[in-house]
Each structure stands twice: as structure tokens, then as C-alpha cells.
Amino acid sequence: MKFITNGLIIREQNIGERDKLVTALTETHGVVKGFVHGAKDIKSSKSAATSLLSYSRLTLHKRKENYLIGDAKAVKIFSGLRNSIENMYLAQYFCELAGVICPKEQEAKEQLRLILNALYLLSENKREFSLIKPCVELRLMCLAGYMPDIMMCRECGEYEKDVMMFLPKFGQFVCKECFEKNEDTSYKINLNRSTVTAMRHCCYADAEKLFSFSLPEKDLKVLNFCSEEYIKFILERDFKTLRFLKTII
Numbered sequence: 065m066k067f068i069t070n071g072l073i074i075r076e077q078n079i080g081e082r083d084k085l086v087t088a089l090t091e092t093h094g095v096v097k098g099f100v101h102g103a104k105d106i107k108s109s110k111s112a113a114t115s116l117l118s119y120s121r122l123t124l125h126k127r128k129e130n131y132l133i134g135d136a137k138a139v140k141i142f143s144g145l146r147n148s149i150e151n152m153y154l155a156q157y158f159c160e161l162a163g164v165i166c167p168k169e170q171e172a173k174e175q176l177r178l179i180l181n182a183l184y185l186l187s188e189n190k191r192e193f194s195l196i197k198p199c200v201e202l203r204l205m206c207l208a209g210y211m212p213d214i215m216m217c218r219e220c221g222e223y224e225k226d227v228m229m230f231l232p233k234f235g236q237f238v239c240k241e242c243f244e245k246n247e248d249t250s251y252k253i254n255l256n257r258s259t260v261t262a263m264r265h266c267c268y269a270d271a272e273k274l275f276s277f278s279l280p281e282k283d284l285k286v287l288n289f290c291s292e293e294y295i296k297f298i299l300e301r302d303f304k305t306l307r308f309l310k311t312i313i
Contacts, residue, residue: 065126069093070139072119072176072183074159078104086114086133087163088122089176094167098124098131113138117145117155119180140180144187150313151186154193157305158182158200164299165208175207177271191275193313194284199274201291202266210235210298214264217242228260229253232293253290259283263290 071090078084084103089095100114113120113136123135145152158179166175182200185191205211212235216223219242227240229252237260243252255263262279266287269276279287296302 066123066134067092068121068123070119070176071096071122072159072179073114073116074163076114076116084114085130088120089159089162089166089172089179090122091173091176092171093124094170094172094175095163096124096131096168097129098122098133099127100133100136110136112141115141117142117159117183142183142187144189145183148186150193150309153305153309153312154197155183155186157303157309160303160305161201161204161295164301164303165204167208174271175204178203178207178274181275185275192284194281194288195277195279196275198263198284198287198291199266201295202263203274205291205295205298206267211267212236212263212294214260214267219246224257224260226257228255228257230255230263230290230294232290232297235294235298253286253293255286255290256283259286259290262287266291 069090069092071088073086074089075087076084082104083099083101085097085099087095087097100110102108103110103114112118118138119140121137121139122133124131125134145155162179166172178200182196185196214237217239218236219238222239225239228237229240229243230237231250231252233251258279262277265277
């Protein structure tokens with residue numbers, strides 16, 4: 065079976081002296097692994113197109129559980145990412161997260177568009193690092209079927225209070241009054257009104273408007289903490305690129 069699709073290279077692994085195995089997030093087949101013969105030859109037309117963080121037009125041939133990439137042409141290489149080690153590692157974290165959470169052998173247009181938009185904004189320095197990160201984390205979780213239930217307090221149904229508490233283990237909001245009244249002992253993160261609004265925006269906003277909001281830096285830190293903790297509880301794992309990223313920011 066042969067098909068042509070667009071995909072972002074999210075992982076690469078050297079195989080021998082000339083070949084490599086890459087993982088791509090594709091429009092039509094989600095996350096796929098493909099062998100690239102001769103990819104390490106600098107004269108090969110597939111060399112740049114199958115490098116990490118390259119967005120390319122790929123021709124794939126089915127080979128049992130994996131694929132063979134017969135042809136690859138670069139569509140976009142996010143060269144601006146190289147100007148910032150923080151942005152480069154955030155991009156690699158998005159790739160690692162996508163490899164875990166995005167579908168395999170299924171369409172993944174929305175996930176691919178989300179990450180490409182994020183890489184563009186990082187590459188061109190058009191949005192803050194600390195704003196892009198929770199947007200991608202929370203939206204990827206939503207697309208994977210893990211949308212948090214944050215429309216209202218889980219107990220009284222109140223939409224907005226001065227202080228709402230996010231419960232990462234359950235992906236829910238509870239107002240301060242209900243939390244204290246019920247003597248709840250769940251792990252919680254306190255959020256003000258602005259951060260609550262921003263978190264809902266990350267989950268529910270139209271894709272075209274996802275990155276179009278602002279938040280004070282102190283509130284962005286809380287929003288980032290919420291998205292990280294939610295992923296940790298729901299996926300029950302951590303990510304080595306995120307661990308390294310935290311050592312340099």
C-alpha cells in the first residue's frame with residue numbers, strides 16, 4: 065500500500081551508517097514510523113525533509129507494522145527555532161507529547177495543525193513561550209478525548225467565583241466554598257478569575273483564536289502548572305524533554 069501525505073517529523077533515530085527510522089505526525093494516518101534509506105547522505109534529497117521538526121510531503125509504502133518513506137520534500141523547516149534553546153526544547157516536548165497522545169493509523173489534521181501553528185509562533189517569536197505551552201498541552205488533551213470538565217463548580221454549578229480550585233486528578237473545578245464545606249482533601253490548585261477564563265479558552269476556543277489572549281506572567285505560571293499537573297495525573301507519566309526544559313528556563 066502506498067499513500068502521500070503531509071507530516072511533521074517528531075522523532076528520528078539513526079539506523080546503521082546511512083539510514084534512519086523517523087516518526088511522523090501525519091494528516092491522514094496520525095503517528096507513523098518510517099524507514100528512510102540513505103537519509104544520512106547529505107546529498108540525499110530526503111535528508112533535510114526527514115530531519116526532526118521538518119514539515120514535509122511524504123510518500124509512504126506500507127511494510128508490515130512500519131512504513132518505508134520512498135520520497136520526501138520539505139514544505140516548511142522552522143529554522144527560527146534554532147535561535148532559542150528554550151523554544152527548541154519546547155518544540156521537542158510538543159513532539160514527544162504528540163507521539164504519546166496523538167492517534168495512530170487515524171486522521172490527525174487538527175493535532176498536526178495545532179503543533180504547526182505553535183512551531184510557527186515560536187519560530188517567529190509572535191507569542192510568549194509561557195502562553196503557547198499550556199495552549200498546546202490542554203488542546204492536545206482535549207483532542208485526545210481528555211477534555212477537563214471546567215465549565216462550572218462540580219458541586220454547586222457556579223460558573224464564576226473569585227477563587228476556583230482545579231483538581232488535576234479529576235480535571236474539574238470546585239469553588240472555594242464547596243471545597244471547604246465538604247472538607248475535601250483532594251489535591252487542588254487555586255485559580256483567580258483570569259486564570260479560570262484562560263484555562264477555559266485553551267480548551268473551548270475556536271482553533272483560529274486559540275493563541276489570541278493575554279495573561280499576566282504570574283497567572284501564566286499557574287496556568288502552565290495546571291496543564292502539566294493534569295497531563296501527569298491523566299497520562300500517568302512524565303516527559304524527558306519537559307524535565308530538561310525546566311532546567312534551562
